Amino acid sequence: MFKTLANQRVLLLVTRGAPRVRGLATQGSSPSFAARPITPAVLHLKTGQSFVGKAFGSPKSIFGETVFSTSITSYTESMTDPSYRGQILVFTTPMIGNYGVPQNTTPIDSQDVGVVLESQGIQCSAVVVADLAERFSHHKAVESLHSWCVRHGVPGITGVDTRAITRILRDQGTTLGRLAIGADASLPAPEVAEYWDPTTENLVDQVSVREPYTLNPEGDIRIAVLDFGAKANIMRSLVRRGASVTVLPWNHDFNSIRDQFDGLFLSNGPGDPKHCMEAALKLRKTFEEWDKPVFGICMGHQVIGMAAGLEAYRMTFGNRGHNQPVLALASSGSIKAGRVYVTSQNHQYALKLQDPFPNGWEPFFINCNDSSVEGIKSTADSGRKVWGVQFHPESAGGPLDTIEMFTDFLAECRNHKERSKIFDSATIDAEPNHSFL
Numbered sequence: 001m002f003k004t005l006a007n008q009r010v011l012l013l014v015t016r017g018a019p020r021v022r023g024l025a026t027q028g029s030s031p032s033f034a035a036r037p038i039t040p041a042v043l044h045l046k047t048g049q050s051f052v053g054k055a056f057g058s059p060k061s062i063f064g065e066t067v068f069s070t071s072i073t074s075y076t077e078s079m080t081d082p083s084y085r086g087q088i089l090v091f092t093t094p095m096i097g098n099y100g101v102p103q104n105t106t107p108i109d110s111q112d113v114g115v116v117l118e119s120q121g122i123q124c125s126a127v128v129v130a131d132l133a134e135r136f137s138h139h140k141a142v143e144s145l146h147s148w149c150v151r152h153g154v155p156g157i158t159g160v161d162t163r164a165i166t167r168i169l170r171d172q173g174t175t176l177g178r179l180a181i182g183a184d185a186s187l188p189a190p191e192v193a194e195y196w197d198p199t200t201e202n203l204v205d206q207v208s209v210r211e212p213y214t215l216n217p218e219g220d221i222r223i224a225v226l227d228f229g230a231k232a233n234i235m236r237s238l239v240r241r242g243a244s245v246t247v248l249p250w251n252h253d254f255n256s257i258r259d260q261f262d263g264l265f266l267s268n269g270p271g272d273p274k275h276c277m278e279a280a281l282k283l284r285k286t287f288e289e290w291d292k293p294v295f296g297i298c299m300g301h302q303v304i305g306m307a308a309g310l311e312a313y314r315m316t317f318g319n320r321g322h323n324q325p326v327l328a329l330a331s332s333g334s335i336k337a338g339r340v341y342v343t344s345q346n347h348q349y350a351l352k353l354q355d356p357f358p359n360g361w362e363p364f365f366i367n368c369n370d371s372s373v374e375g376i377k378s379t380a381d382s383g384r385k386v387w388g389v390q391f392h393p394e395s396a397g398g399p400l401d402t403i404e405m406f407t408d409f410l411a412e413c414r415n416h417k418e419r420s421k422i423f424d425s426a427t428i429d430a431e432p433n434h435s436f437l
């Protein structure tokens with residue numbers, strides 16, 4: 001009796017659900033679906049393991065660094081994050097592609113950053129999914145994950161056990177890989193020496209903006225962004241809070257123009273932070289001579305740490321996902337000491353927790369899973385307002401637990417600007433009046 005009722009309920013749900021699914025199909029869903037011919041693909045790891053599957057996206061073979069992400073949504077945002085440059089991205093979520101890909105352009109005006117996703121195109125070298133959704137459905141979707149990858153020349157493999165790959169990567173760490181497509185898939189795995197290691201290159205230089213540009217020039221405060229491979233949502237988060245944002249190349253001589261700005265922001269970016277030592281040394285000079293607020297995210301946080309005298313190291317498999325818990329060790333603005341915040345992350349390197357911390361600096365956040373440093377800040381008595389966080393407060397995708405850190409940063413920039421105005425007028429008033437001499 002119970003069984004029959006339960007079955008009826010299931011049937012009811014199915015029939016009730018059907019018209020809604022048909023309704024959606026008229027907009028933003030797969031056009032007429034035709035099965036693609038099967039192209040073989042193999043993912044080889046430098047350590048000797050190989051995984052056989054089916055190709056999708058661009059039919060070309062590539063090398064890269066194989067990493068895994070535990071995020072369950074936002075494959076479009078992750079794939080356009082410049083920090084994934086040079087990486088073969090394995091999604092642990094079994095089915096990827098269900099909601100397709102949106103149009104990635106917005107009308108460019110001074111308030112907008114010109115893209116809907118995190119950059120103009122796909123940044124990772126390849127994607128690895130257990131089960132590619134060939135059909136998609138979303139009101140904003142204009143194409144499938146497969147066709148988007150074809151347009152951007154990015155290959156993918158599906159039909160492989162991403163749990164098995166992830167367990168290998170968790171045990172042995174992020175590993176160099178080769179995705180072999182089509183005829184290449186029947187060739188033997190490459191020799192160990194053939195694997196290309198993207199971290200030997202300065203990837204930041206490949207993704208950073210070439211020429212400075214300004215968004216929202218009417219903003220009440222001027223923020224300079226050093227672009228190490230910035231996600232678009234960082235610029236959106238600053239512009240939406242009223243700031244004028246000038247994006248500069250990662251190695252720009254900020255010190256020569258710093259007086260035009262009310263604050264400095266250092267973005268995320270791909271690869272090994274040691275390639276950004278030049279920026280860290282310039283920033284050290286900034287800290288010595290300029291007391292306006294500075295905020296950095298991910299690579300930006302690592303550069304702040306190196307400028308402060310901390311060391312960056314390579315983690316075993318890094319943290320990539322949208323569910324990383326971090327514990328705040330200090331209070332600052334919207335952040336309260338003792339609280340745990342769930343964060344979005346994508347990094348392979350971290351700052352070393354050293355004891356004692358350099359003078360004028362303190363740990364700000366710590367990762368609840370692996371105790372890695374998740375943030376640093378200048379101490380209250382340092383005379384500076386500087387924060388660096390390893391996670392992404394702007395998320396895209398991921399939780400918005402720490403989004404108010406942008407408000408905190410801009411509030412400090414506005415405070416500093418106001419204080420300097422008062423100080424400047426007080427200085428002018430206090431100047432001796434020589435007119436009677």
Ligand SMILES: NC(=O)CC[C@H](N)C(=O)O
Pocket residue numbers: 083267268269270271272273297298299300346347348349350
């Ligand atoms: N998202 C980032 O900025 C990453 C920083 C650096 N490339 C790392 O992997 O640690």
